[in-house]
Amino acid sequence: MRSSGIKTFFAAWLCLTAVVFTNNCTTTGSGKYYGRTTAPAEDHLRYVSGSEPQSLDPAVPTGQPEARVIMALFDGLVEYHPKSMEAMPAIAESWEASEDGTEYIFHLRKNATFSNGVPITAKDFDYSFKRALAPELAAENAYLAYYIKYAQPYNSGSVFVKRPDGSFIHQYEVDPDEKAPEQSAAPDTFGGDTPKHRQLDEPLRLTLPGGEKERAELLEKDPKLKALVDGKEFVQVTADDVGYEVIDDHTFRVKLLQPAPYFIGLLAHQYFRVVHKDTVEKYGEQWTRPENIVTSGAFRLAAHRPYDELNLVKDPTYWDAANVHLERLDIYPLEDQTTMQNLYKAGSVDATYNHTVPAGWIDNIKQYKDEYLNLPEAAIQYYAIHIRKKPMDDIKVRRAFALAIDREALARFRKTLVPLADFTPEGIFPRYEEARTKVYSEFLKRDGITPEEWEKRIFDPERARKLLEEAGYPVEQRGGVWVCPTFPVEGVNVVYNTSESNKSVAEFLQAQWKQNLGITVPLNNMEWQTFLPTTKALDYSGFARRGWVADYMDPFTFLALFYSEKNDSSTGWHDRRYDKLLDDANRQHDAVRRYEMLAEAEYLMMREQVVIPLATNATNWIKKPYVKGLYPNAGTVHAWKFVYIERDPAKWDKDVENIMEQTDQKVDEQIARLMQTQVDRENASKAATLAAAK
Amino acid sequence: MSNNETLKGTSLWKDAWKRLLKNKLAVFGLVVIVLMVIAVTIGPAIIRMTTGYTADYVPTDIGEGELVASFPPSMAHPMGTDELGRDMLARVLQGGRISLMVGIISTLVSLIVGVSWGAIAGYMGGRVDNIMMRIVDIIYAIPYILVVIVLLSVFGGPNTPEWIQWLSSKFGGAGNQGLNQIFLLFFALGLVSWLTMARVVRGQILSLKNQEFVLAAKATGVSTPAIIFRHLVPNALGPVIVYATLTVPSVMLTEAFLSFLGIGVQAPYASWGSLASDGIQNIAVFPWQLIFPGVTMALTLFSLNFLGDGLRDALDPQTRKF
């Protein structure tokens, strides 16, 4: 009996001493691979995906852990490319966009079915998309569909205004900036002429709040509008008004509010996946239980033990089942980094999600080159500055704090980060970065900034101290250290939500500021639910740690953070010129020109230094060498049908420098085959345009 | 039984002290704790003066990044450094301040509130006992994490009462807003730490209150408070002291857990518990980051218990006869 207590003691003692003397617990076996490495006999992947999914209903949850599960269970019109995350054909074999970029026609494949064998048609997409917008569902992701015509008014419960003659009042009639659109004589025939199409092509109708009180308040403020709508009928915006149209069983039309070049990429999001109407309506909120669920993806849900595991098995009725390699996919909802690393080492899991290797372990694990995956993500870290409070209302002070941070040292210290001095992530949008370099060089000339000075924006303590002095807070050297006695440090704080990495970054920055400016900024960590309202309500002073993850692969997803007066940036900054630049950019059809305009906006915002960009995140996760077709893409969302288990050790990756540039015949062929239908469509339309030109 | 204490009067404590000094382990415990208290009180200042390191001092040539890393123990850093290159010795000493404060304050609360509450409930019995113990049950069932969250949001940040700000400025130097939170934490921990103590004491008192010496005291007209605190409580002292020494580690760990959730001690400060929980993650790579705070904490708790046992024996004159 007492030996158990002694055993406990002994074990602890044993480990402690062993650790001290050998100084390395982690290399075992041959040392070639990390921990136990034996490929499973079956095509079976065990994956750690973060927290327990909030829901398996594609329309409901917002997080990445859910996205990864839903991507296995449900298919959409398009799917993420496993490497680049661009949209590639899924249930939509191909698609085409109208000339003005506001309309898309999707051609659906005919052999897609739900897991119960029922064919998937355009009607199912129509239902799924409209359901996801329904106010009764109260989906947090609904805003993702707001680019679609009348989606926002429907989701918000707004009303149209109808004249007695049956026509509607249009937006251009009340908006002084908008001109009446030219009425073309011939109706737009793109995708066929239908009554619904005509309704969608009609100029944008005016929408007003559905709630009487809210509406009355709005009209009270705007007498002109009030006069215009007085005595008119208010008609509720319904699901039928939204810009979705079923042209036939296999043709689906989407009408956008304005051109959105990133729209196709956005459609791969889990929010736009197709669900089975009868099942959803029959079981209500319980429809995602394993016994009720009907899925549309490559896998079906065999069992779900919350907080323990989800068992997914290949769906033989899936339209592309012949090319789904895994027979079984087990997803473990785990969040503790040490625990999942232990499971990985013991050979109990095959891969983990992003940011899962603890900072202290990285030096040790990164030697297993083919297992450790660390590439830039479409996600950034930055400190927002509350620019309305003293002393941070002074741009010189803001710049001083930004320049006093050695981002290279920060990146070296955290080991996984890429230093960042702009707001859009480094190395994610190469074409945008090209356009930006061009735009910036013009602006720098205009503003009289030398390229050297611009280069040094990543770290320039000299200039930082000079700026502080200009702002009235001289920094002096006393006894070998910098001090800034006049700086009102009580009005400045760093708030961040609790996490190991946020803490050590905050401590690092605190030390940098102390060293380079002589200012010790107090740190204040909070649990997430306290932190969010504090930063949102601008209830902090100084700096707030923020991060942002792309919704889709376009820089706009980052720049939109500062769009409009009530923006998400938590800085209190807003500029009409910025909004206009973004609007104009999105109306621009030429991709390069559009990027240039976005870059102009980014320059405008960054010159104000309303944020201190710190770093582009990196993926930082591990997979066993026998897991193939699983790539460290910028969003850590995986199209599971490309993943396979390679049992032949000879074919495992060996000393791969960059896995993204590595060819894998099996995966590459699979991708090419899927892309073919869309490539054909594009070639055909190009040929048609050429023929027409002739 | 020991109802002859009153006759001994003032010499009781003197005797106990003498007996305590005879107990080698207890003396060892006492010495370690006194040294520990001295170390955490003046230690950080000494280190700052001799080597220039403080708990939040990150090496200055940060630009190179070479010193901002975990270094094993050396002459300059007897306990090594943490991942930011900060001196672990300074951090352990500074962490000791917070951990010892947490332990002592919560234990005092549990002794004062818990013992009186439990003793009164147990002795009075009946309706009073019932109501008092049901209150304990209710407080015990309220999730303390929620209490801490609410406490910090209502009294934390800019709303911190002035006297707490004053206290933390005395305690950690000017501009240490981060320490406000730890003072709020003392309340939260104190609020829950006395509950089990109250139950333990009540259980003891229930079994003692019908014994002859109590009945005798009652018959001779001794007042109720006197019976409770002069006759009953001293006789229940054994389990009370043991339980009090058990309270210290448990509140230290609760504090570490709250820090882990982001509602405990504020960076760059740390406590032993939070140092150990940071250290365990890197045990395979940088073992000193766990061993030194861990061993320091264990040594303190060990000593505390030896002292507790010694005190228990010393205060109980009957022990030696058995």
Next chain:
Amino acid sequence: MLSFILRRLLLIIPMALLVVTVTWGLIRIAPGNFYISERALPEAVERNIREKYGLDRPWYVQYGKMMWNIVRGDFGNSLKYRGQPVNEIIRRHFPYSATIGILAYLLALLVGLTTGIIAALKQNSPFDYGSMAVSMLGLSVPNFVLGPLLVLVFALWLFWLPPARWGGISSLILPVITLSAIYIAYLARLTRAGMLEVMRSDYIRTARAKGLDEKTVLLKHGLRGGIIPVVSFTGPALASLLAGTVVVEKVFAIPGLGNIFIQSVLNRDEPLILGIVAFLSILVMVFNLLVDISYGFLDPRIRYD
């Protein structure tokens, strides 16, 4: 006695409701809500959510509705985990916590009681010092340190036991040992102290004087009184063990109630918080009642009026 038990049982319900009310108030004061995220939700979406969950109604209506549901034993659906009934979550995850909790407590009883009794009988002997020192180790090595250390040795070096996750008896060993370490220490020390106290009380002396042999004195009379502090401690200890311990559940990836409860608080998932709080408070109160009842059996001097 029977009426005492009955009265206490009846009292549990209003007390649990009181606990729920206080908790509900605390949730309302605490900042944040279950749907808040980094991205500001469009007003319409937020309004839809508030309407869906009745958060737009006056507080007394919400409170009344909540209480009415609880009185009927229905805690509704989780807000964060849409469509999952709270009752089902508790039913599903309680057994995990209960299994390791009970096993850990049994182990602790076995080791702790025995060590405590022997140490008390052989006071100041090497065994006494040794066992108390070992038990101190259990107390001063936090479980978030002990757990990973055990994993390191038995799962990652020796590959004897799985490092984490639920499944089979072998997966229970490490979490149970980790969880019981601190309770072994508590029980050993409380038993030792309680026994020392009792062994020199009058009735033991009487028993000895009557010429009963030492074993009978010890087991029949000494132990009964000596373990009273242990019993007082057992109520809350067992209740909190059954409720699950966050650290052990996290380290060993066990889907127990403890972690779910902490998450629900951090998520401000009101129905789930209230459901678990109500369940746990009833559990605590029932255990405390059992403790009070057992006092009477253990020590005939304790009487209930």
